[in-house]
Structure formats: structure tokens, C-alpha cells
Amino acid sequence: RRCVQETGRVHGDKQYSQFLMNHSSKFKNQMIPISTQNNKDITYAEYIWIDGSGQNLRSKTMIIRRKITRVEELDWWTYDGSSTEQATTTSSEIFLKPVTMCPDPLRGPNSILVLCEGYLQDKETPALGNFRYICQKVMEEAGIHDPWFGLEQEYFLVKNVGTTGFWPLGWNNGGFPAPQGPYYCSVGLNKAIGRTIPETHMMACLKAGLKFAGINAEVAPSQWEYQIGIAKGIDAGDHLWLSRYLLTRIAENHDVSINLDPKPIKGDWNGSGCHANFSTVETRKSNGMDMIIRNYIPLLEACHKEHISVYGENNEQRLTGKHETASIKEFSFGEASRGTSIRIPSVTLESNSGYFEDRRPASNMDPYLVTAIFCLLYTSPSPRDRQKSRMPSSA
Numbered sequence: 001r002r003c004v005q006e007t008g009r010v011h012g013d014k015q016y017s018q019f020l021m022n023h024s025s026k027f028k029n030q031m032i033p034i035s036t037q038n039n040k041d042i043t044y045a046e047y048i049w050i051d052g053s054g055q056n057l058r059s060k061t062m063i064i065r066r067k068i069t070r071v072e073e074l075d076w077w078t079y080d081g082s083s084t085e086q087a088t089t090t091s092s093e094i095f096l097k098p099v100t101m102c103p104d105p106l107r108g109p110n111s112i113l114v115l116c117e118g119y120l121q122d123k124e125t126p127a128l129g130n131f132r133y134i135c136q137k138v139m140e141e142a143g144i145h146d147p148w149f150g151l152e153q154e155y156f157l158v159k160n161v162g163t164t165g166f167w168p169l170g171w172n173n174g175g176f177p178a179p180q181g182p183y184y185c186s187v188g189l190n191k192a193i194g195r196t197i198p199e200t201h202m203m204a205c206l207k208a209g210l211k212f213a214g215i216n217a218e219v220a221p222s223q224w225e226y227q228i229g230i231a232k233g234i235d236a237g238d239h240l241w242l243s244r245y246l247l248t249r250i251a252e253n254h255d256v257s258i259n260l261d262p263k264p265i266k267g268d269w270n271g272s273g274c275h276a277n278f279s280t281v282e283t284r285k286s287n288g289m290d291m292i293i294r295n296y297i298p299l300l301e302a303c304h305k306e307h308i309s310v311y312g313e314n315n316e317q318r319l320t321g322k323h324e325t326a327s328i329k330e331f332s333f334g335e336a337s338r339g340t341s342i343r344i345p346s347v348t349l350e351s352n353s354g355y356f357e358d359r360r361p362a363s364n365m366d367p368y369l370v371t372a373i374f375c376l377l378y379t380s381p382s383p384r385d386r387q388k389s390r391m392p393s394s395a
Contacts, residue, residue, distance in 0.1 A: 043068045044111040046104055047077055047096050048245050049118050052085025052128040055260070055313075055364050057245050067110070074098040074114060076123070086118060086128045094127050095119045100238050105207035106249060113208065113245065115238055132237060135368035139233040142375035148284075148355070149236035149371055150213065150229030150277035153243070154363050156259040157194040157222045157251065168222035168265065169194045169256055177221050180269065184219045193222045197254055201247045202226065208246065210239045219270040219324070229277065237367035240274075262362035263317035271318030271325070272363035278374050279355035288353030292344065296356065297333055299377045300342060304331040310369040312362025319360060326359065 043064040051058050060079065068074060081087030081094035096116040104111035118127030126133040139147070157169040167173050170193035186192045198215045205212040205226075213227035226247075228240050244258075251258050263271040282291045300307070308315065308328060319328035326332050326341045333342035333356075335349055341360050348354035361370050 039110065040067065041065055042110055044104065044107050045074065045101075045114050046107075046112070047098070047114045047116050048242070049079075049096055049116045050129045050131075050241065050366075052081075054129045054131070054366055057241070057248065058084055059245065068101075068112060071098050071101045071114070074101070077116075081118075081127065087120075091121070093121055095121070095123050097123075099132065102208045102210065102242060105204040105246070113242060115242055131366050131368040131372075132234070135237055135372040136234055138372040138375050138379065141379045143233070145280040145282065145375070145378060146232065147371070147375055148230050148232055148279045149374075150227060150231070150355070151236060151240050151367060152225055152227050152273070152275040152277070153240065154218055154223060154225045154272035154274065155247070156220070156261075156264050156272060157197060157224065158257050158259045158264070159255070160257060166257060166259065166264075168220075170222050176267075180219050180221075183217055183221045183223070186217045191221070192217045194224070194254075194256065197247075197251050197256060198224045198226065201243075201250050204246045204250060205243050208242065210243055211235065212239075212243065218272075220265070223270065223272065234371075236371050240367040260364040262312060262315050262364060268323075270323045273318065273325075273359065274312070274361045274363050274365050274367070274370075276358045276361050276370050276374070277355050278358065280378070283355065284353055286353060289344075289348060292348070292356050296377060297342065300333075300358070301331040303373075303377070304341070307358075307373055308360065310366070310373055311360050312365035314364075315360070315362040318362060324359075328360075 043066065045062045045064055045068065046059050047062060048057055048059040050056070058079075062075075062077060064074075076098070077096040078093050079096065080092050082089045082092040084094070086094050095118070097119055098114045099117050101112045101114045104113045117132050118130045119125060120127055158166040159169055161167050161173055171177055183191050195217070202212060202215050211228055211231040213229050215224065215226045217223070218225050226243065228236065228243055231239050244260075248258050260272065262273070279288075280291075282288060283296070285291075308319075316328050319325045321327040321339070324338045326339060331342075332340040333344065334340040335344045336346050337343055338359065341358070343357040343359055345355065345357060348356065358374075
């Protein structure tokens with residue numbers, strides 16, 4: 001009603017303003033939620049892609065006047081790449097190639113989320129930020145090893161302060177709560193801050209059919225974690241990006257932002273990571289522990305700097321050797337240790353086979369780069385060979 005009053009004022013037309021006021025309630029009643037509409041001939045497709053920052057998601061909606069059952073039925077689309085850090089104004093068209101889709105739990109029936117790759121105008125050259133193109137090729141080469149992934153996404157719930165600032169949800173602006181200790185896996189209003197958002201996110205991801213494994217409150221107040229996995233091959237990256245989209249949209253509905261900075265709050269507070277759990281058919285076999293210790297650990301140590309280069313921006317602020325991290329300057333591994341680069345889980349030790357956890361990736365990492373560089377450990381095992389591959393040295 002305030003909007004229509006303002007519209008009439010701007011136009012200098014009292015009659016027009018009164019007309020809108022009289023009909024505003026009727027318009028409101030006609031705004032039927034998509035989930036209740038019974039139109040089987042329409043599909044609401046939300047096209048989602050990664051912009052030129054390599055970290056931010058963009059999306060827009062296409063109304064398709066037919067039912068979509070397979071991603072192959074979807075058309076390519078375009079957008080203005082000059083507004084997403086991916087093109088110039090004089091050559092701005094970026095093409096969207098649908099690569100995977102899932103039900104849209106936010107809009108309901110006849111609605112889908114469509115994850116896309118961005119391409120330049122030749123439809124062959126990947127746009128800036130499209131690392132899925134590379135990851136897909138690596139996963140095809142690594143298929144014989146059947147790589148499995150589990151990704152642990154940490155994040156902060158934050159409220160906007162002014163136009164450019166932020167502060168964690170539930171913290172007094174510029175102030176600090178009680179020290180860390182009671183918040184990890186906590187229960188209670190003053191400890192598990194903002195639980196509604198991760199709970200809603202969990203249910204949305206499950207309705208979307210994502211490989212969603214669970215949630216928990218993290219070490220710092222207003223910090224949470226969710227897990228994607230077990231996901232095989234390219235699905236790990238696809239499902240993490242789709243889950244990030246849903247998390248951001250759900251938080252948006254609560255006037256809250258999602259912060260994926262590795263160290264958003266300086267001082268004696270934990271940073272946020274995205275620990276990556278990894279296994280292959282060889283490590284899952286009987287005595288697979290030998291493969292981890294004798295093959296993977298030496299390769300991971302030799303490629304430490306190279307892996308760090310694709311493990312997220314500003315990660316040096318987080319990997320200090322404190323707050324459950326190892327130093328970014330040196331490689332380390334340990335049994336059941338959360339203060340090392342690589343953790344060998346107790347369950348792997350007990351069964352003498354299984355997976356290991358790389359604790360170095362930051363919360364803002366690109367899962368396509370991280371999962372791909374793991375697979376390159378055996379498809380291109382030496383740093384010198386790795387440089388000859390198509391894997392980029394940084395995100």
C-alpha cells in the first residue's frame with residue numbers, strides 16, 4: 001500500500017493513486033504461490049551459474065510451457081556477462097549450458113533448479129569461473145578409480161551492518177559473546193543461534209534429492225556446518241554448489257546473509273573450512289590403509305603448495321596452526337588429529353581401509369577444483385606432470 005501511494009505521488013495523480021489503493025488487496029489475493037498452482041503445462045526453471053568471481057552464484061528464471069523430465073530437454077540460455085565479471089560490454093553475451101537439474105523445494109511442483117556451465121559466444125570456450133568443465137574431464141579420466149567425496153561446508157550466519165559491513169547473527173554489533181566452548185553441537189537458544197535456517201536448509205536439500213548427510217552447530221557462535229556425501233565424481237561439486245544456492249536463498253528469506261570467508265571474525269574465534277574427505281576403490285579395499293600411507297600421503301606432501309593454491313582465497317588467515325588447523329606453511333598428517341593437514345579417521349584405522357580427510361580447504365573453495373586436484377594425484381602423480389595437465393594452478 002505504501003508502494004502504490006508513492007507511485008501515485010510520483011506521477012502527481014491522486015486518482016491513479018486511489019485506484020491502485022482500491023485494487024491492491026485484490027492484486028494481493030491473486031498472487032497465488034507457485035506451489036499451489038495446478039498448471040501441468042508450465043515448468044519454472046531456475047538457471048543457476050557461478051559468476052566471474054568463482055565464488056558467487058547468480059540465477060534467473062525461465063518459464064517453459066511444457067513439462068521437463070530430463071536436463072537434455074532444456075535449452076541453452078544467455079545473460080549479460082559484463083555484469084558478472086565475465087565479459088566486456090562490447091561482447092557481453094555468455095551462454096548457459098544446463099548440466100544437471102533437481103526439484104526446486106522452494107517453489108514446489110513443476111519447478112526445477114538447473115545448474116549451468118558458462119561459455120563464451122563460440123559455445124566451446126569456458127567462461128571465467130567455469131571450472132566444472134575441467135573437473136568433468138578429470139573425473140572421466142579418474143572413473144576407473146571410482147572416487148568418492150564427502151564435503152563439510154562450514155559457514156557463519158551474519159546480519160548486514162550498514163551497506164558494506166556485517167556481524168554474526170545474535171552478536172551485539174561490534175561486541176562479542178562468551179568465549180568458544182559451549183557452542184559446538186550445542187542445544188539452546190543462547191548457544192545454537194539461528195538453528196531455523198540450517199534445519200530448513202537440510203529439509204530443502206533432501207527434498208531436492210541432494211546427497212545431504214547432516215548438520216551441526218560449529219565451534220563459534222552463529223557458525224554452522226553441513227555435509228554433502230557420499231557423492232561420486234562430478235556429483236560432489238554439483239551438489240555442494242546447489243546446496244549453497246539453497247542455503248543462500250533460505251537465509252535471504254530470514255534477512256540473514258551467509259558468510260563463507262575463511263576467517264570472518266579476527267581474534268580467538270574459529271575460521272570456516274570445507275574439509276574434504278576422499279577415497280578410491282583402492283583405499284576402500286582390504287589393507288587400503290597402505291595405499292593411503294605409502295602413496296597418497298607422500299604425494300599430498302609433495303604437492304602441498306599446489307593444493308593450497310586452489311583451496312580458497314585468504315586461507316592463510318585461517319591456517320595458522322591454531323583453532324583446529326595446521327600451519328599453511330607446512331604439511332602434516334596424523335591419526336584422529338584435527339591439528340594437522342590430513343586426518344586419518346579412527347574408523348579407517350580400525351578397518352585398515354577407507355578414506356582420509358584433508359582439513360586444508362577453506363569454506364569459500366570451489367569444489368570442482370578441490371575434487372579434481374585430488375583425482376590428479378593418481379592420473380598425473382608428479383608435480384611436474386601435473387603442470388603439463390589442464391588443471392589450473394589457482395582459482
